[in-house]
Amino acid sequence: MVRMKNQIQSIAEKYSNDRTRLMDIFWDIQDLHGYIPHKALRVLEESLDISTADLRETLSFYHFFHESPSGKFNIYLNKDVASQLKGHEAIYAAFETECNCKFGSVCMDGTFGLFETPCIGLSDQEPAALINLVPFTNLTPQKVKDIVAALRAGKELAALVEQYGYGDGANQQIKTMVCSNIRQLGPVFGEKISTGEGLAQSLKSTPEQVIEEVKTAGLRGRGGAGFGTGMKWSFCRAAKGSTKYVVCNADEGEPGTFKDRIVMTEYPEQLFEGMAIAGYAIGAQQGILYLRAEYKYMQDYLEGKLKDLRAKNILGQNVLGKSGFNFDIRIQFGAGAYVCGEESALIESMEGKRGTPRVKPPFPVEVGYLGCPTVINNVETLAALPYILKNGGSWYKGFGTEKTPGTKLLSVSGDCEKPGVYEIEFGMTVREFLAMVGAKDAYAVQVSGPSGECINAQQSLDRKLCHEDLSAGGSMIIFNKDRDLLKYMRYFMTFFVEESCGICVPCRAGNIVMRNNLDKIRAGHANQEDLDNIFAWGQIVADTSRCGLGATSRNPIVSSFKNFPDLYKKLLDEKTNPLYDASFNLEASVEDFDRALKEQNQIGRNVHA
Amino acid sequence: MAEQTASNKPVVATISLAGCFGCHMSLLDIDDRIVQFIDLFELNKSPVNDIKKFTKRAHVGLVEGGCCNDENVKVLRYFRENCDVLVSVGACAGNGGLPALRNKMPLQECLVEAYLDAPTAELGKAIIPYDEELPKLLDRVYPCHEVVKIDYYMPGCPPSAEVFWDTLTSVIKGQGFDLPVELIKYD
Numbered sequence: 001m002v003r004m005k006n007q008i009q010s011i012a013e014k015y016s017n018d019r020t021r022l023m024d025i026f027w028d029i030q031d032l033h034g035y036i037p038h039k040a041l042r043v044l045e046e047s048l049d050i051s052t053a054d055l056r057e058t059l060s061f062y063h064f065f066h067e068s069p070s071g072k073f074n075i076y077l078n079k080d081v082a083s084q085l086k087g088h089e090a091i092y093a094a095f096e097t098e099c100n101c102k103f104g105s106v107c108m109d110g111t112f113g114l115f116e117t118p119c120i121g122l123s124d125q126e127p128a129a130l131i132n133l134v135p136f137t138n139l140t141p142q143k144v145k146d147i148v149a150a151l152r153a154g155k156e157l158a159a160l161v162e163q164y165g166y167g168d169g170a171n172q173q174i175k176t177m178v179c180s181n182i183r184q185l186g187p188v189f190g191e192k193i194s195t196g197e198g199l200a201q202s203l204k205s206t207p208e209q210v211i212e213e214v215k216t217a218g219l220r221g222r223g224g225a226g227f228g229t230g231m232k233w234s235f236c237r238a239a240k241g242s243t244k245y246v247v248c249n250a251d252e253g254e255p256g257t258f259k260d261r262i263v264m265t266e267y268p269e270q271l272f273e274g275m276a277i278a279g280y281a282i283g284a285q286q287g288i289l290y291l292r293a294e295y296k297y298m299q300d301y302l303e304g305k306l307k308d309l310r311a312k313n314i315l316g317q318n319v320l321g322k323s324g325f326n327f328d329i330r331i332q333f334g335a336g337a338y339v340c341g342e343e344s345a346l347i348e349s350m351e352g353k354r355g356t357p358r359v360k361p362p363f364p365v366e367v368g369y370l371g372c373p374t375v376i377n378n379v380e381t382l383a384a385l386p387y388i389l390k391n392g393g394s395w396y397k398g399f400g401t402e403k404t405p406g407t408k409l410l411s412v413s414g415d416c417e418k419p420g421v422y423e424i425e426f427g428m429t430v431r432e433f434l435a436m437v438g439a440k441d442a443y444a445v446q447v448s449g450p451s452g453e454c455i456n457a458q459q460s461l462d463r464k465l466c467h468e469d470l471s472a473g474g475s476m477i478i479f480n481k482d483r484d485l486l487k488y489m490r491y492f493m494t495f496f497v498e499e500s501c502g503i504c505v506p507c508r509a510g511n512i513v514m515r516n517n518l519d520k521i522r523a524g525h526a527n528q529e530d531l532d533n534i535f536a537w538g539q540i541v542a543d544t545s546r547c548g549l550g551a552t553s554r555n556p557i558v559s560s561f562k563n564f565p566d567l568y569k570k571l572l573d574e575k576t577n578p579l580y581d582a583s584f585n586l587e588a589s590v591e592d593f594d595r596a597l598k599e600q601n602q603i604g605r606n607v608h609a
Numbered sequence: 610m611a612e613q614t615a616s617n618k619p620v621v622a623t624i625s626l627a628g629c630f631g632c633h634m635s636l637l638d639i640d641d642r643i644v645q646f647i648d649l650f651e652l653n654k655s656p657v658n659d660i661k662k663f664t665k666r667a668h669v670g671l672v673e674g675g676c677c678n679d680e681n682v683k684v685l686r687y688f689r690e691n692c693d694v695l696v697s698v699g700a701c702a703g704n705g706g707l708p709a710l711r712n713k714m715p716l717q718e719c720l721v722e723a724y725l726d727a728p729t730a731e732l733g734k735a736i737i738p739y740d741e742e743l744p745k746l747l748d749r750v751y752p753c754h755e756v757v758k759i760d761y762y763m764p765g766c767p768p769s770a771e772v773f774w775d776t777l778t779s780v781i782k783g784q785g786f787d788l789p790v791e792l793i794k795y796d
Contacts, residue, residue, distance in 0.1 A: 529758070579689050584756045586682055592748040596717040600725060601736045 001039070007032060008040045012047035019048040020370065022058055022352030026065055027333055035066035061354040061501075062335030063117065064133075064293045071106045071113025073151055075099070076130040079116040080255045080495075081446070081477055081488045082123030082413040087140075091127040094141035098148035111152060118338065118495055119255040120294040123413035123477070124181045124420050132157055133296040137177050171265045174301045180262050181420030184436070186407040187399055188387050189423050195269040196314050198386025202277045203322045207237065210281040214385070216393030218405035223249060223341070223378035224448055224473030225548070226404075232375060236282040236365040239373035244284040246275050247369060247376045249346060250291045253338040254449035255495060256475030259409035260379035262421045264291075264298055267383050268305040272329055273314060274382035277389060279327040280319075282375050287329040290346050293336050302331060338499035342547045343376040345501065356501045357547035380409055380474070400426030404466035412437045414446075414478035424465065426472075431461040433476070443481045444564070448473035450492035451552035454485070456563040485560060486567060490518050492556035500549060507550035510541035518557060521571050525583035528572060531561075619781050622667040623655040624688060626681040627708045627750060628674025631767045632699040633657070636671075638770035649781060654691075663691045669780055670694070671763075674701045676751045677708050678744035689757040696776070697759045700766040702752060709750040716748055764788070 011028045015021035025044065029036050041055045048055075059065050066074075077095060079088060092103065095114055101107035103114045122128040125137040134157055136147060150160055164172055165179035202210045215230030236244060248271065252260040263271055275287040291298070306329055309315045319325045337355045339345045344358035347369050368374025384406070388396045397405040404426040410433075413419045417438030424433070434442050434457065442457035447470055455463070455470065457478075465472040479485060493515035502508040517534045520526040538554025545551055561568050576582040625633055633656060639646065653667050654660045670692030676682050689695055700706040711719050720737045724730060753759055763772055772789070779786045 579758050580686065581754070581756055581758065584682075584751065586679060589682075589747045589749075589751075590679055590745040592716040593720075593745045596720050597737055597739050599717070600721060601739065 005043050008043040009047055017047050019050050020351045035068060035070050058353055062337050064336035072111050073131055074113040076115050076117040078120045078128050080119040081491055082256055083126040085414050086126040088127050090141050091139050091144060094144040098145050121252055121258040121261045123256050123258055135176055135178050135297055174265055176297050180266055183418050183420040184422040186423035186425060188384055188407045191387060193386060198389040199273050199276050200320055202280055202389045203320055207281045213393040217388045217396035221378055222380035226467050229381055232365060233281050236373045236375045239366045241373050243372045244282055245369045245372055245374040246278045246284045246287040247374055248275055248289045248379055248382055249376050250289055250379050251334050251341040251346060253341045254475050256411060256413055256449050256477040258411045259421050259474045263379050263383045268302055270386045271379060271383040272309055274385035275329055276327045277385045278375055280325055285326050289329060289331045290350060291331055292334050339501045339549055356503050359546060401466045403468045408472055410476050411474050412476045415480040416478045426466040428465050430463050439478045441480045442478050444479040444485055446477040449475040450495060450556050454560040486522055489556040489560050493518055496553040504545045504550055506541045507545040510537045511553050513537050514557060520583045524571055524573055526572055527574060527578060618651040620653050620667040621650045621669050622653045623671040625656060626674035627677035628701045632673035635767035635770055636773045639774050667692045671696050671698050672702050672753050673698045675705045675753060676756050678746050680744035682756055685753055685756055694760045696761045696763060697753045698763045699768055703762050705750045705752050712749040716746060
């Protein structure tokens with residue numbers, strides 16, 4: 001106990017007993033003990049001067065933190081749509097059989113813990129799982145059997161990663177099975193650029209000129225919302241305060257998205273250089289990369305890159321000889337929460353709290369991290385900057401469409417011949433897209449993940465991927481004709497149910513109502529009124545939620561209904577007495593009671609006896 | 610529509626299922642307006658006047674409480690068959706409310722805890738009570754709209770007397786009314 005106390009105290013001291021570094025403190029404790037023991041909270045209570053209740057508030061929010069002893073090997077199997085399309089069920093069963101325990105529990109001898117997790121950013125190589133956060137891709141039941149047997153036999157986890165990526169653009173340094181799968185590069189990321197070129201060009205100009213250049217380029221946020229990057233920067237530059245921050249949002253959690261994974265493994269220099277450019281533009285000295293825990297396997301690699309950049313004076317004091325411009329970057333890990341991709345929730349998380357989105361305004365550009373003006377940009381946005389600053393804003397504006405200039409990285413998965421990452425120019429039609437990825441019998445495409453739109457592929461062939469038509473955030477999941485589309489829409493609704501932070505009641509409760517009504521439809525028990533009810537609830541949730549999660553959570557149902565109305569209408573029950581709810585079965589609902597009587601009351605001992 | 614009564618007053622019926630009668634108390638909290646109530650409405654089946662069976666079709670039925678047993682279901686269906694407009698009143702009718710706390714655990718565990726392992730249970734003699742006269746518990750507590758079609762909801766635990774009064778008087782005027790902001794404000 002004394003030993004543990006000392007350990008916890010020294011972890012807290014490592015972070016200067018700073019409660020805003022709670023995420024790092026929890027990760028260190030979990031790395032040491034395999035979970036975060038209650039006793040550790042007692043120690044932290046003193047060291048950080050906050051209550052156990054406050055500690056647990058943060059701890060319980062993130063699904064990668066364990067409050068009770070977990071397995072020696074914790075296996076997180078991706079349950080998302082991309083995995084389901086590639087045989088998730090068989091892998092799920094294989095893990096349960098081989099580990100001899102059920103998902104959601106730890107096996108008897110404590111060797112394996114089995115858990116499910118939403119999209120882990122490997123949709124192009126599913127089924128995939130993280131074992132102690134090390135990715136294992138393209139799983140088969142046989143591979144599962146071999147992996148579990150080897151671990152049981154005492155083999156090192158790292159030794160099981162036999163093959164390091166492959167194919168074009170596979171990065172050998174990172175030592176992971178994950179392959180980059182870059183299928184096509186465009187005019188931006190396809191250009192050879194030497195590290196520091198864009199930054200050096202920026203430093204020749206004033207920060208205001210840099211912002212103007214980015215405005216000229218027409219660069220818009222690549223996380224999905226598409227806010228003007230230059231405008232965001234100018235707000236932050238104008239905001240009062242001497243300390244400002246640049247945050248890179250690398251919490252890529254939208255199901256089906258993995259393009260940031262490729263940027264971080266193939267273009268880390270450009271990303272970090274882009275952060276430095278942003279820092280110079282807004283007047284910040286500190287950059288933070290908020291990296292999702294699913295990408296913890298990149299930690300050593302990215303830390304190494306940061307070290308190289310410091311050695312080249314692209315980071316550090318008087319960057320590239322520019323007197324007075326100091327800039328450095330640290331990596332902050334999340335711990336499994338989709339909503340932390342929302343920028344204000346991300347800030348809360350970086351401050352060691354639950355990922356609850358803030359009420360806006362004020363926006364982060366004015367009151368952000370630690371109350372200071374903060375610019376939060378997506379990985380892809382930042383990584384494009386060195387190219388833009390090197391070649392000029394008007395060069396970049398020459399690509400794409402009038403209203404959505406530039407290029408976009410698409411993460412393509414599902415039913416197609418060539419899943420992977422593609423750099424396209426905005427304005428590409430769905431027809432061109434489907435031909436490019438080899439989707440011959442595409443039925444539906446989930447564009448921009450569940451918060452985006454489920455389009456009818458054949459009816460949308462001439463629609464264009466750009467903000468003025470079909471907004472493309474990055475995720476493209478393709479479904480062919482044999483797929484039960486509503487099953488996947490149902491998964492997406494469950495995803496929102498699980499990932500809602502719960503602060504807004506309509507989102508916390510309304511998503512469940514919508515999901516349950518969809519179940520009713522699928523079971524053939526719903527009538528038109530139930531369907532209308534979904535849309536009514538969807539409207540309430542969208543209108544009354546703080547953040548984008550609630551604003552878009554109805555989209556899987558609303559967009560699939562809009563584009564595939566027959567899928568729903570053929571399931572509606574218009575025969576049963578409309579005064580009664582067809583899903584309620586009185587006989588079935590008293591079965592539990594009858595069973596309890598039978599099992600608990602011995603024969604002849606009921607009241608009549 | 611219900612057949613018009615001799616007095617031509619709208620007919621109202623009320624019931625408490627798996628609730629606490631708090632909503633009914635709140636209804637009675639309209640104070641002296643109870644006199645107006647009698648002038649404006651005819652009360653049919655209700656615990657207030659102890660009419661057990663509908664003697665005529667009602668225009669409006671107010672349902673307090675959700676369904677925790679088979680009798681609740683039968684009564685709720687009986688209401689649905691006999692009311693033109695059915696209103697789900699309060700948190701229990703609308704969401705299951707407090708009784709639905711048991712929904713998180715299997716019914717059998719609840720029964721064992723309540724009747725067999727209870728500190729007051731007589732050792733070796735305790736049983737889960739059963740008689741054909743006793744209702745059977747459902748596997749979980751259901752809000753009313755999961756059992757029958759519900760036309761309107763009155764949120765609140767309980768809805769205030771004002772909400773009851775406004776609801777009923779708007780019904781006879783044949784018009785809607787706005788819910789007070791406090792009832793629908795979440796943030």
